[in-house]
Amino acid sequence: MDDNLKLVILDRDGVINEDSDAFIKSESEWVPLPGAIDAMASLSKAGFTLVVATNQSGLARGLFDLDDLEAMHAKMAQLVESQGGALSAVFYCPHGPDDGCNCRKPKPGLIDAIEAEFDTSASGVPLVGDSLRDLEAGISKGCDPILVLTGKGRKTQASIEQQAPDWANKLVVCEDLAAAAHHIQTVYG
Known part of the structure; x- marks a missing residue:
């Protein structure tokens, strides 16, 4: 077990890149959010191992294929590399919401896979x-x-405030990935 690994797990759509209710279906539709790539590179250069864990049910829905998904992830990795950082891995769930898999978040299968890898x-x-x-x-x-x-994120924040789950007191809220990266470097660096 690697106790020196400084791991950071990131969701993709809405965190790193623009999200769409119509799904992100191609490399050209995959557009990074302002400051997100710099934030990822900054974390990487500070010694963190960056891993993306993302639900990609568009595969199961036939909206894009594996080549399209790999092109999006290659673009993301290349952009991080162009800023002097590295993306260590991307884990994705290819299943639809009704497939009963263990890897579609909120189930923990993607994180189980990250722990194993x-x-x-x-x-x-x-x-x-x-x-x-x-x-x-x-x-x-x-x-x-x-x-x-x-x-x-804003809709999620309102939902958490309304539901007040028992873990809400552990939640850190940041404006964007750049602010989250600053928090991570300060607290976990």
């Missing part, structure tokens, strides 16, 4: 997301939840 525990690892299901997947594995207010 990196031979580490996700407990205490910062997890950045914009939706309740992102945060719930992380919380189920002991991650430290960070909500960004980009994407669906």
Whole structure:
């Protein structure tokens, strides 16, 4: 088990790139949010291992294929590399909401896979997301939840305030991924 690994788990749509209710279906539709790539590169250069965990039900829905998804992820990785950083891995759930898999967030399967791949525990690892299901997947594995207010973040924040789950007191709220990266470097660096 690697106890020196400084892991950060990021959701993709709404955290790193613009989100769309019509799904992000191609490399050209994959547009990074302002400051997100710089934030990722900054974390990487500070010694953090960046991993993306993302639901991609558009695959199951036939909206795009694996080549399209890989092109989006190659673009994301290349942009981070162009800023001097590295994206270590992208884990994705290709299933639809009714497929009954264990990898679709809020279930913990993607984080289980990350733990296995990196031979580490996700407990205490910062997890950045914009939706309740992102945060719930992380919380189920002991991650430290960070909500960004980009994407669906503001709607999620209102929902959390209304529901007041028992983990809400552990939640850190940041304006965007740049603010989250600053928080992570300050607290976990």
